[in-house]
Amino acid sequence: MKFFLDSIVFSYAQIFFSNRRWFGATVLAASFIVPELGLVALLGVVLSNATAYLLKFDEAKIKSGFYGFNGILFGAAAVFYFQFTPFVLVLVALFIIITFFISAVLEHMLASVFNLPGLSLPFIIALYMFVIFMKNFDAISANEFLMVDGGLAAFLPPLAVLYFNSLAFILFQPNALAGVVFAIALMCLSRVMFILSLVGFFASTVTVHLLFEQPSDALTIVSGFNSILTAFALGGNLIIPSKKSVLLTLISSVVIVVLTGFFGKLLSTQSLPTLVLPFNFAVLTVIYSLKFRREQSDLVLLYFLPGTPEENYYYHHNRLSRFEKFKAVVPELPFYGEWSVSQGHNGAITHKDKWRFAWDFVVVDEKGSECSGTGAVLKDYYCAKLPAVTPLDGTVVCVVDGIPNNAIGETNLKSNWGNTVTIDHGNGVFSSLSHLESITVKVNDRVKKGDTIGACGNSGRSPTPHLHFQFQQTDKLGDKTLDYPFGQYLERTQEGFALHSFDVPQQGMIVQNVGTHKWVKKAFDFKLGDKLKFTCETGTERFEEEWEVKVDIYNSLYIESSKNATVTVALVGKVFYLTNFVGSKRSALYHFYLTAIQVPLCYEPKLHWTDEYPLSKLLTNQVRYISELLLIFKPQLRASAEFTFNEKTNSNFVISNAITVQGSGLFGFYNRKREGNLTINDDGKIASVVVRKPDNIEFKATIIISEED
Numbered sequence: 235m236k237f238f239l240d241s242i243v244f245s246y247a248q249i250f251f252s253n254r255r256w257f258g259a260t261v262l263a264a265s266f267i268v269p270e271l272g273l274v275a276l277l278g279v280v281l282s283n284a285t286a287y288l289l290k291f292d293e294a295k296i297k298s299g300f301y302g303f304n305g306i307l308f309g310a311a312a313v314f315y316f317q318f319t320p321f322v323l324v325l326v327a328l329f330i331i332i333t334f335f336i337s338a339v340l341e342h343m344l345a346s347v348f349n350l351p352g353l354s355l356p357f358i359i360a361l362y363m364f365v366i367f368m369k370n371f372d373a374i375s376a377n378e379f380l381m382v383d384g385g386l387a388a389f390l391p392p393l394a395v396l397y398f399n400s401l402a403f404i405l406f407q408p409n410a411l412a413g414v415v416f417a418i419a420l421m422c423l424s425r426v427m428f429i430l431s432l433v434g435f436f437a438s439t440v441t442v443h444l445l446f447e448q449p450s451d452a453l454t455i456v457s458g459f460n461s462i463l464t465a466f467a468l469g470g471n472l473i474i475p476s477k478k479s480v481l482l483t484l485i486s487s488v489v490i491v492v493l494t495g496f497f498g499k500l501l502s503t504q505s506l507p508t509l510v511l512p513f514n515f516a517v518l519t520v521i522y523s524l525k526f527r528r529e530q531s532d533l534v535l536l537y538f539l540p541g542t543p544e545e546n547y548y549y550h551h552n553r554l555s556r557f558e559k560f561k562a563v564v565p566e567l568p569f570y571g572e573w574s575v576s577q578g579h580n581g582a583i584t585h586k587d588k589w590r591f592a593w594d595f596v597v598v599d600e601k602g603s604e605c606s607g608t609g610a611v612l613k614d615y616y617c618a619k620l621p622a623v624t625p626l627d628g629t630v631v632c633v634v635d636g637i638p639n640n641a642i643g644e645t646n647l648k649s650n651w652g653n654t655v656t657i658d659h660g661n662g663v664f665s666s667l668s669h670l671e672s673i674t675v676k677v678n679d680r681v682k683k684g685d686t687i688g689a690c691g692n693s694g695r696s697p698t699p700h701l702h703f704q705f706q707q708t709d710k711l712g713d714k715t716l717d718y719p720f721g722q723y724l725e726r727t728q729e730g731f732a733l734h735s736f737d738v739p740q741q742g743m744i745v746q747n748v749g750t751h752k753w754v755k756k757a758f759d760f761k762l763g764d765k766l767k768f769t770c771e772t773g774t775e776r777f778e779e780e781w782e783v784k785v786d787i788y789n790s791l792y793i794e795s796s797k798n799a800t801v802t803v804a805l806v807g808k809v810f811y812l813t814n815f816v817g818s819k820r821s822a823l824y825h826f827y828l829t830a831i832q833v834p835l836c837y838e839p840k841l842h843w844t845d846e847y848p849l850s851k852l853l854t855n856q857v858r859y860i861s862e863l864l865l866i867f868k869p870q871l872r873a874s875a876e877f878t879f880n881e882k883t884n885s886n887f888v889i890s891n892a893i894t895v896q897g898s899g900l901f902g903f904y905n906r907k908r909e910g911n912l913t914i915n916d917d918g919k920i921a922s923v924v925v926r927k928p929d930n931i932e933f934k935a936t937i938i939i940s941e942e943d
C-alpha cells in the first residue's frame with residue numbers, strides 16, 4: 235500500500251519537477267477544487283501505475299512517478315476540454331492506458347537515442363489522438379476555454395490573478411485558487427522555482443502585449459503557464475541554477491510566446507489545443523543544443539539524480555570546490571622525505587614561457603640553508619645523491635646519461651638538461667626528471683610509482699645540486715611543460731602540516747608525500763559486506779544503529795544505515811572521501827559524514843586540512859530559505875570545515891573538526907559553528923563519533939561490535 239500511495243503522490247510531484255511526497259500530496263489535494271477533474275486525474279495515475287506494475291515495469295520508476303504523471307495530465311485535460319459523461323469516462327480510461335504505452339516508448343527512445351527526457355510529450359500525443367477521435371461523435375462537444383478568478387479579483391490586481399490562473403492551468407485547474415495553493419507550495423519547495431516562475435510569467439505577459447493587439451486572457455494564460463514550466467525546467471531542474479538562469483528564462487519566455495502563436499495557428503485547423511507543446515519544443519531544443527558546446531562551464535546540464543534547484547546548486551558547486559582540479563591519475567612528488575621548492579611555476583630564473591610549468595626541488599635545514607659548511611663542494615649539499623623517484627607508474631621512454639656533475643657555481647649550457655629520465659604515464663602525461671648524477675633505469679623499463687630511477691646531481695645547466703621536474707605531453711627531451719598538479723602532498727607550516735590535493739607546490743614551500751599509517755588506513759578500509767554496529771546518544775534518546783557496506787550498479791561502494799541513510803565511499807590516492815549523503819540526519823552515519831568527509835590515511839600530529847559541504851546537508855532553517863531568494867544571483871551562505879589530527883592520547887587517533895556556516899552580503903550577520911571529533915583506536919577501528927554544538931553534546935555514537943568481532 236505504501237508503494238502504491240508513493241507512486242501516486244510522486245506522480246503529482248513530477249508535474250512540477252519535484253520528488254517530494256508532501257508536495258505531490260498538496261498538488262493532489264488542490265486538484266479536487268474541481269472534484270470531477272480531480273477524480274479523473276486520479277484515475278489517470280492509478281490506471282497508468284497499475285498497468286506498469288502488472289506488466290512488470292521497473293518498480294523504482296513506477297514509485298518515482300515516471301509513468302504516472304502523463305496519465306494525470308491526460309485525465310485532467312480530458313475533463314477540462316470535454317463534457318463529463320459516462321461514455322467520455324470510458325474512452326478516457328482507454329486513452330489513459332494508451333498514454334502509458336506512448337510514454338513508455340517515447341521516454342525510452344528519447345533517452346537512448348538523444349539522452350533527453352520525454353517531459354509531457356506522451357500526454358500531448360495521446361490527447362491530440364483523443365480530440366481527433368472524439369470528432370466521430372457529434373453528440374460530444376468540447377468545453378470552452380474558461381478560467382475563473384476564484385474570488386481573487388476582489389482584492390488582487392488582474393495581473394496577479396492571471397499569474398495564479400497560469401499556475402493552476404499546469405494541472406488544467408480552471409480556478410485561480412488552485413494556483414494560490416500551488417504558489418504557496420512552490421515557495422516552500424523552492425525559492426528559485428518561485429522567483430523564476432514570476433520572471434517567466436511576467437516576461438511572457440509583456441511579450442504577448444507587445445506582439446498582439448488586445449490579446450485574450452486565454453492567450454496570456456497559455457503563454458504564461460508554458461513559460462512557467464520552461465522556467466522550472468531550464469532554471470534549475472534540468473540545468474544547474476546560475477546567474478544566467480534569469481537571462482535564459484527571459485529569452486525562453488519570449489520564444490514561448492512566439493511558439494504559442496505559431497502552434498495556435500497551426501493546430502487551429504484541426505481544433506487542437508496548444509497546451510504544453512511550446513514548453514516541450516523549447517526545452518527539448520535548448521537541452522539538446524547545449525550538448526554540442528565546446529565549453530560546458532556555463533549553463534551546466536544536470537548530471538546527477540535531481541533534487542530541488544537549490545539542492546542541485548549546492549551539490550554541483552560543492553563537487554566543484556572539492557574535485558574540480560582532480561585528474562584521472564594521482565602523481566606523487568618525485569622524492570622521499572621533505573624537500574623545498576627553490577623555483578616554482580613562472581620562476582624568476584629559468585621557468586619562463588613554454589617551460590614555465592616546472593619545479594626545482596632542494597633539501598634545506600631548519601635555517602633554510604641548502605648546504606652545510608661553505609657549500610663549495612657537491613657533498614656539502616643535502617640533496618646531492620638522494621634518490622629521485624617516479625611520480626606514477628609508467629614506461630621509461632627517454633634516457634640521457636653520462637654527463638658529469640658540474641663544479642659548484644659552473645653550468646653546462648651545451649647539455650642544458652643534464653642527465654634526464656622521461657617517463658610515459660599514459661593519458662597523454664609524461665614526466666621528466668633532470669640534472670641527475672646517475673641513472674638506474676633504461677628505455678622501455680616499466681616502473682612503478684615510487685621506484686628509484688636515479689640520484690639527484692648537478693649535471694647540465696645547474697650551478698648547484700637540485701632536482702628539476704616537469705610534466706609534458708611528449709617524450710621529447712626538454713619539451714614544453716604541461717600544467718598538471720601533484721595528486722596529494724603535505725606542506726610544512728608554522729602550525730604543523732597542511733594537506734594539499736591536486737595542487738601546485740609554490741616557491742618556498744617545504745613539501746613531502748602523503749604516507750599511510752597502518753591503523754588509520756585500516757579504519758577507513760571499507761570492503762563490500764563489512765558491517766558495523768553503534769550505540770548512539772542524542773541527549774534525549776538512546777538507540778542502536780547498524781551499517782553495511784554495499785556496492786551500486788556503477789561499482790561504487792556505499793554505506794547503508796539502518797536509520798534510512800546512505801553515503802558513498804571514495805578513495806583517491808591516499809585520501810578517503812565521503813560523498814552523496816542521503817537520508818536521516820538523526821543517524822550515526824550522518825555524523826560520520828560530518829566528521830570524516832575527507833581523511834588522509836596518514837598520521838602527522840597537527841596535520842590540518844579543509845573541505846566544504848553542500849549547505850543543504852547542514853542547514854534547514856528560515857535563514858537558509860530566505861537567503862535562497864538570492865541564490866541565482868549570489869549565494870549568501872557557505873558551509874566549510876577545518877580538520878586537525880590531534881596529538882595521540884591513550885593510543886587513540888583523534889580527528890577534530892570545526893564546521894562553520896558563514897553568511898556574506900545581506901547575511902553577513904550569520905555565523906554558526908559546530909565541533910566534533912572522530913576517534914580511531916589502536917586496533918584500527920572507528921571507536922566513536924561525537925558532534926557537539928557550543929556547550930552541549932549534540933550527538934555521540936560509540937562502536938559496540940563489528941563483523942570482525
